[in-house]
Amino acid sequence: MPTLQRQPTVSYDSQQFERRIREYAAERPGMRLRILEAGCGRRWTLDLEGVDYHLTGLDANEHSMRMRIDEVGDLDEAIVGDLRTAELELGSYDVVFNSFVLEHIAGARQVLDLMVGALRPGGLLLLRIPDRDSMYGFITRHTPHRLHVTYKRRIRGKKLAGTPGRGPFPTVYDKVVSYRGIVDYCASAGLVIESAYSSNHHIDFFGRLAPVVDRGLRTAAALSFGRLTADHSNLSFIIRKAA
Numbered sequence: 001m002p003t004l005q006r007q008p009t010v011s012y013d014s015q016q017f018e019r020r021i022r023e024y025a026a027e028r029p030g031m032r033l034r035i036l037e038a039g040c041g042r043r044w045t046l047d048l049e050g051v052d053y054h055l056t057g058l059d060a061n062e063h064s065m066r067m068r069i070d071e072v073g074d075l076d077e078a079i080v081g082d083l084r085t086a087e088l089e090l091g092s093y094d095v096v097f098n099s100f101v102l103e104h105i106a107g108a109r110q111v112l113d114l115m116v117g118a119l120r121p122g123g124l125l126l127l128r129i130p131d132r133d134s135m136y137g138f139i140t141r142h143t144p145h146r147l148h149v150t151y152k153r154r155i156r157g158k159k160l161a162g163t164p165g166r167g168p169f170p171t172v173y174d175k176v177v178s179y180r181g182i183v184d185y186c187a188s189a190g191l192v193i194e195s196a197y198s199s200n201h202h203i204d205f206f207g208r209l210a211p212v213v214d215r216g217l218r219t220a221a222a223l224s225f226g227r228l229t230a231d232h233s234n235l236s237f238i239i240r241k242a243a
Contacts, residue, residue: 002183006232007199013236016195017126018046020238021095024124025051033094038083038115039101042067042165044074046097056093058086063165084110088118099128100234103137108174109185116189122243125191128236132173133180135217136202136233141173155205179235192240198232 007013025033033053037044040057042064056077059065065080079086084107096115102108115125131137140148148168152161160166175181179196186193206213214230221230 002193002196004179004196004198004232004235007197007201007236010199010201013128013197013199014045014047016197016236016238017097018048020124020126020194021046021048022051024094025053028094034092035095035097036088036093036115036118038096038098038111040065040068040075040078041099043072045099053095058083058088061165061169067165084114086114088114090117091120093118093123094120095124095126097126099126100130102127102129102177103132103140103171103173104169106172106174108172109176112176112185112189116191116241119241121241123241125237125239125241127182127239128234129177129182130233131198131229131235132175132178133228134233135221135228135230137173137178138228140171145170182235182237186239190242192242193237194240195238197236199234199236200230200232202233 021033021035025031031052033051035053035055037055037057040059044055054076055074056079057065057068057075058079058081060080060082062080065078068075069078081087083101083105096119098111098115102111105111119125130140132141145168148171149162152158152168158166161168176185183193185191203210203214217230221228
């Protein structure tokens with residue numbers, strides 16, 4: 001099992017993703033990297049200034065893709081398609097970036113298979129998921145979607161949450177969407193987990209109530225006798241495909 005490192009800041013995993021991409025690029029001087037954002041959000045969150053790369057966005061949600069194209073305009077190529085079945089050239093991408101997408105898809109393992117197949121040997125899969133076996137994941141998958149929208153609007157302050165093209169989107173949480181699930185998948189697929197990070201920063205959004213919420217979640221986790229954890233909610237992985 002890889003060591004699970006606690007993120008000291010919200011942006012720590014992004015910084016590690018950027019560092020690893022820069023290292024990858026430095027090992028291949030003169031080459032333009034091909035990066036696939038699988039599950040194309042409304043904005044690109046990584047700072048890769050100075051890195052020569054071609055960015056492809058893939059998403060099944062036409063509204064989100066249209067916002068990305070019209071409002072940001074940073075994609076070199078845009079593909080609207082199902083992340084489980086999209087036709088991608090095998091071994092054609094240096095980096096695949098997938099951030100908080102797998103929990104929304106029935107058949108998340110198919111998405112992983114597609115992303116890994118699209119990677120070149122030695123390529124990087126940068127992955128973020130909420131852990132279904134965390135208290136956060138347990139609550140999310142056992143509560144109605146309308147409550148998730150209310151949480152985003154009232155607690156997170158995102159007034160447009162739930163409108164077309166904007167999250168939160170309905171969740172599924174296949175079993176692979178967990179720490180154990182990703183570790184087992186990588187072992188079966190011959191992938192190397194270079195780094196794994198955990199975070200619990202969603203608690204901070206409760207403000208003065210954060211300590212109360214944290215104690216409540218930890219009490220509930222204790223009652224699960226080790227099946228669930230309150231130590232983290234989200235996971236980030238830097239995964240390498242064998243050369």
